[in-house]
Amino acid sequence: MKTYHLHGTHNLKxxxxxxxxxxxxxxxxxxxxxxxxxxxxxxxxxxxxxxxxINAIWISPIFPSPMADFGYDVADYCDIHPMFGDLATFDRLxxxxxxxxxxxxxxxVPNHSSNQHPWFLxxxxxxxxxxxxxxxxxxxxxxxxPPNNWIxxxxxxxxxxxxxxxxxYLHSFLPEQPDLNWRNPDVVNAMHNALRxxxxxGVDGFRVDAILCLIKHESFxxxxxxxxxxxxxxxxxxxxxxxxVEQPEMFEHVRLMRRxxxxxxxxxxxxxxxxxxxxxxxxxxxxxxxxxxxxxxxxLLHANWHAAxxxxxxxxxxxxxxxxxxxNFVFGNHDIHRFAxxxxxxxxxxxxxxxxxxxxxxxxxxxxxxxxxxxxxxxAQRVDPWGIKMPEGDFGRDPERTPxxxxxxxxxxxxxxxxxxPVANDYAQRNVASQLADAHSTLNFYKTLIQLRRSRPALHxxxxxxxxxxxxxxxxxxxxxxxxxxxxCLNFGDQTRTIDLSHLTSRAATLLSTHFTQQSGTTFMLQxxxxxxxxxx
Ligand code: NOJ
Ligand code: CA
Numbered sequence: 273m274k275t276y277h278l279h280g281t282h283n284l285k286x287x288x289x290x291x292x293x294x295x296x297x298x299x300x301x302x303x304x305x306x307x308x309x310x311x312x313x314x315x316x317x318x319x320x321x322x323x324x325x326i327n328a329i330w331i332s333p334i335f336p337s338p339m340a341d342f343g344y345d346v347a348d349y350c351d352i353h354p355m356f357g358d359l360a361t362f363d364r365l366x367x368x369x370x371x372x373x374x375x376x377x378x379x380x381v382p383n384h385s386s387n388q389h390p391w392f393l394x395x396x397x398x399x400x401x402x403x404x405x406x407x408x409x410x411x412x413x414x415x416x417x418p419p420n421n422w423i424x425x426x427x428x429x430x431x432x433x434x435x436x437x438x439x440x441y442l443h444s445f446l447p448e449q450p451d452l453n454w455r456n457p458d459v460v461n462a463m464h465n466a467l468r469x470x471x472x473x474g475v476d477g478f479r480v481d482a483i484l485c486l487i488k489h490e491s492f493x494x495x496x497x498x499x500x501x502x503x504x505x506x507x508x509x510x511x512x513x514x515x516x517v518e519q520p521e522m523f524e525h526v527r528l529m530r531r532x533x534x535x536x537x538x539x540x541x542x543x544x545x546x547x548x549x550x551x552x553x554x555x556x557x558x559x560x561x562x563x564x565x566x567x568x569x570x571x572l573l574h575a576n577w578h579a580a581x582x583x584x585x586x587x588x589x590x591x592x593x594x595x596x597x598x599x600n601f602v603f604g605n606h607d608i609h610r611f612a613x614x615x616x617x618x619x620x621x622x623x624x625x626x627x628x629x630x631x632x633x634x635x636x637x638x639x640x641x642x643x644x645x646x647x648x649x650x651x652a653q654r655v656d657p658w659g660i661k662m663p664e665g666d667f668g669r670d671p672e673r674t675p676x677x678x679x680x681x682x683x684x685x686x687x688x689x690x691x692x693x694p695v696a697n698d699y700a701q702r703n704v705a706s707q708l709a710d711a712h713s714t715l716n717f718y719k720t721l722i723q724l725r726r727s728r729p730a731l732h733x734x735x736x737x738x739x740x741x742x743x744x745x746x747x748x749x750x751x752x753x754x755x756x757x758x759x760x761c762l763n764f765g766d767q768t769r770t771i772d773l774s775h776l777t778s779r780a781a782t783l784l785s786t787h788f789t790q791q792s793g794t795t796f797m798l799q800x801x802x803x804x805x806x807x808x809x
Pocket of ligand 2: 302303304305306307308309310355
């Protein structure tokens, strides 16, 4: 039995013990009836977030943008989109959040701007414009085709022809998202200053978007075809992005951005890191720890819901964490179908139990605390620019971005207007108000679990030990600190299981169960898909 003793558990930084909560701002709360969520809406719901018990809010991009990729195409890094509010509203949000001990994390999109950003508008005016080199321009091949075989993460060529100046520009995502040239020091300076603009205003940190694409290989050579069965093939890519992702200079830029964060106190640096396996996360921590505080770990997000698979991923991660590095886990975000759908509704509370009792920072996605499932959006109503390119059977990212379900009033209390994406059909039953009134709801399950995590050092801060041999389809671990011993056991299967804990305790008692069962003693029964958190005597 291997125990993971947490390194340096004294003087923990605020983010090491925090529960993060992602808000997709278009979908959280509309305050002015235009059908799109906004900053005033978030302010109006801060007390809900306090009651839920989370500590930090990460808000997807709220900057001026033509919204080709719903804000991940930024047209001004230092302002707020009028659709969401203005700088004064933002400052109020910061004040109101800080007054409630909530941190505010923004989203930084460094790899690309919008094609409507003044920098790009200038860059495309002529080949000798001073901003030309702020983006990545290349000549066509002699036959007029793109300079190489690089493809966009959203499919199709990563190059778009610009007739007026007769060159192609590079975009790792949509043509409306031209890649900035991070080999140009003026770009680096301008982007670092954009970070400072918000950090000086009091923002508590950033989640940095699509960092893996930031630097491309100088040779601009073709990417090789994918190896059958490889990670990239499973992602639907034809070519392995050998010359387009995770170049060594990219890690250098992670470190340089980190230095900007370090000019301020207590800010958190989070990276959207998409890597093949958990080992790939390690370089993002830096050497030593001068990279991301939280390199997002998506490995459970893409795993199958099996006890052995989850265990293998968690163990592999803990085994290789650098000294002082702190783990984190993500189960949902605005780019992936909701886990209540992916893993089956019967498992959704167990996912929360796992996420909130593992050693590692949890990031929740709005609405998961209600057990929200994907909402089917017919092809004709799809708006996600990636999703609309997908065939009828694939749905893109709209299903996980539908409006938050607050109450049973029209449009779930999200808007008095026409919501930008349809509200789920079940909103009259599944909403915050109805779940607050039901002691055994998923929302009350989350509230209790978050409260337990916050109040018991064993859960946010305690040594971690897997417990072997309790039975098939079960995953169990102990968390221990300050003489307090807790045990978590998850039943992944559809059979009832009985576990015997007499070798671990003379008497244990339930603190929380996904099924709200209460048991005590040394043997415990787990119903199919039930997970329990026990206090060991
Ligand atoms: C990752 C973001 O999470 C996703 O929503 C976006 O489309 C791409 N990066 C491009 O910015
Ligand atoms: Ca609005």
